[in-house]
Amino acid sequence: MKFGMRKPSLKRSIKARTTGKLKRSVKKAVIPGYGKKGMGWLKNPKKAAYNKVYKKTSFSLFDLFK
Numbered sequence: 001m002k003f004g005m006r007k008p009s010l011k012r013s014i015k016a017r018t019t020g021k022l023k024r025s026v027k028k029a030v031i032p033g034y035g036k037k038g039m040g041w042l043k044n045p046k047k048a049a050y051n052k053v054y055k056k057t058s059f060s061l062f063d064l065f066k
Contacts, residue, residue: 003058 027034033042040048 003054006058006060008061 024035033039040051
C-alpha cells in the first residue's frame with residue numbers, strides 16, 4: 001500500500017458540509033452506537049484498519065497550507 005496526496009473532491013466536500021443536523025439526530029435515535037467513537041472497528045474491522053493507515057500516510061492539498 002502506497003499513499004500520497006489525496007485529490008480534493010468538491011462534490012464530497014459540499015455533501016459533508018450540508019448533511020443536516022436533523023438527519024444525524026434521527027440516525028442517532030434509530031441506530032444504536034451511531035456516531036460513537038470506535039464503532040467502525042466493530043462494524044467492519046478490515047475497512048477501519050485500512051482507513052487508519054490511509055489517514056496517517058496520506059495528506060490533502062489543504063494540509064500543505066496549514
